[in-house]
Amino acid sequence: MAVLAPATAHANPKYAALVIHADTGDVLFDRYSNEQRYPASLTKMMTVYLLFEAIERGEIALDDDFRVSKRASLQPASKLGLARGSKIEVETAIEALVIKSANDVATVVAEGLGGTESEFAVLMTRKARELGMRDTTFRNASGLPNSAQKTTARDMAILSRRLIQDFPQHFHYFQQVSFDWNGRTYRSHNRVMLSMEDADGMKTGYTRASGYNLSTTAERNGHRLIGIVLGGRSSATRDRHMKDILNTAFVEIKRKPDLINPILLAAPQPRLKPGTVAQPVMIAANTVPTETMPQPAVAPSVAADLNLESLKVAISSVANDNRAVDEAVYGEGDAESGDVRDWAVQVGAYHRKMQAVGRIETLQDGILANVPVAEREVNVSRRGRREVWRARFTNLNAYEAQTTCERLERNGDDCLPLRMTN
Template sequence: MRQALSGIFSKTASSFKTIMVVALAISFVVAGAAPSFAAKSAAIVIDAKTGKVLYSSDADGRRYPASLTKMMTLYLTFEALEKGRIGKNSPVVFSANAAAQAPTKLGVKAGGSVTVETAILSIVTKSANDSASALGELLGGNEANFARMMTAKARQLGMNGTVFRNANGLPNPGQFTTARDMATLGIALREQFPQYYGYFSQRSFLYGRQRINGHNRLLGRIKGVDGIKTGYTRASGFNLVSSVADGDRRIVGVVMGGVSGGSRDNEMAHLITTYLPRASTRGGGMLVAKASTSDDPIKALAKVLLPKHDAPTPDDKPAIAQDATAADDTTATDEDNAPVAEETTPVPTRKVKTVTVAAAPEAAAPAETEATPVVAAYAEQTAAVDPVKTASLPSGWAIQVASSPKQSEAQAFLDKTTKQAPSVLANASGFTAAFEKGGTTYYRARFGGFGSKDAAWKACTALKKKKIECYAVQQ
């Protein structure tokens, strides 16, 4: 009996040891499969008065922005407020798309609405994904179009390493940025919208009878910190942009890819205490050129987007490698922002009135061709710069995949092509370009962002292997 039991325990121990070895091996394989560009942190500290880089660590490495995306959503919102296209009390209607966004969210039902100011406050404190999408739909007609407007504005501000795909920062493998670009955006928000920048220092606000507390734990903890934004998804890690003003010194710091909210905050605190004393007390000129628009945005848009003749095909086809180079697909798989505990100390704030409207039948995002006057006016101004990296430059190249008399159909083809070939188009941005023929307006469906003829042809070759017809064209 003793020998039998001994044999059983021996076999069990051996099996357990084997299982542990296999489990460890699997864990190493899974760990190695994570996206390489999100595997380590990035950081930068910039003197906000002189533009001097005081500290940099992989500042130009590609990262997922997560909720830092909402900084650009608010930039465009502030711009619309400044130009009088919307007001603080204008209603922001939540479509079915906006209401369906993942937490964190304000929780407005489809067809309901809040004021623009309430949407802003919910974004800077709660990082509400539904509010960001609703604002994007208000200003862009639909969220996809608003994302193109966001990327266009990024190019105007010099953020050349950033592409936006949505208004809230929820996971999208085609949405990326850099620490340097986020610092640029942080500086631009403070310089260009001082009348609205105070929203970023809001630690909580009243929504009806509910007090909603913020995510930015450095507000009130580190002297001089007055914003700006936190962000988190599983793929991005913990991100933070902080603006600090102490006496005559001002800095903006960015930390991306933190392993926890606490470690990210501690790293930012260390950067602030180390580099704020090294910032200049002089200077103070504008560091980020204000994104101006043409007096005649339609003519400016035509000069940027329309080629000299209809549907040109390059005369010379460059040598093409058999296999086009394509970036690896990456997948982000988590909701936006980690939950935060309630603050123990109430912060006095003004109460913002919440507006509710009668439920509308399935308030889906309106088509681009049915844009409201606010959308139309705003889109015209923003369209003066194309939402791709090189399309506004004479040497830029794009790929055309379709042409349609309906802009909505051209956009639908862009969306379909992006889903069919995400790797091939990982670094490209889709857009529609209008042209007239026989008195009828048509819309080309194109992907821009290619720096050379050869790069465009290689990508087109890869698309053709997926049975997608296309050709390369110089902008």
């Protein structure tokens, strides 16, 4: 049997990909689908799943409102810019999560349903286990960087599949290309959905740690497929790779229909009730290892017949693109692309310069451990004839400024978050 040498694909340690049949779970393409990766804003699919559950249980309605907390208002971009104490309608929150990938809205929903975001993350992880997502742990509702928040391509396929199966009446939110709020129109970042015929969802994501992530569904000739690509080096190569592996899978299904288990390809059944555990996505066993390194898991019936040259091009496009990784589209959920660092925290004001310097030296290790990019500053202002020396840490975003002060205040230290203006 011909095989693909995986060395080039795995040159990108963030990369993983999977294509499954949405109805049967048959695996049509698999690269490193069980290896843990960072989910980035694909996390918000679970946030939305739990929100859909609450709606279906009658705990909340689409025209109800969530209230915005101070913590939610200070979340970094991508965001709607919600003001503390304001309200956002549940349906608008869904649209903002799916289309805008708004981090402030993710925190609003988490607090509205779980009390606190950390408590909601526990519910997210618990639900992941119920759905069969055995290698996923959530620590927040948005996908903002957290080293403990991990997933796999397999688990993201399970989540995508269950969103489609369990909530068909709400799937249209993932198909929307835009929504209007507060006088502005926000457009989808899912360019595969916008440019590929038959594609109709679901979610993008990006952080520096994760690379470019994407979950996509597409339906052609009565077959719906789910594609997951994690760790793309750029949004362009991620999108191209997704199109390649989905199109190849559709061609192979048409050419060889027995790739899909006909017993499982039944007429659509009534949706599963929230909480019902579906059969886990079937992952094919690993292929026979080569002399150099083990092969990634591939469905054997597919591997023998797929157009190998096409797949080589597909893998190379996402795994070996060496262009700079700085083209992040503002709004894909990244805390670092488009992040505005115009905040500071003032930790003391003194009549002597050395007192301010000493305060900086006392606190700098703890602050820099949490915000390595923070900069130290001592400046002077005059109050009448007296000089006042102010000790500050600058180059923070709003969320970092707020959480830094919260940590210091818990230790009994004074701290004042400040928005810097030119």
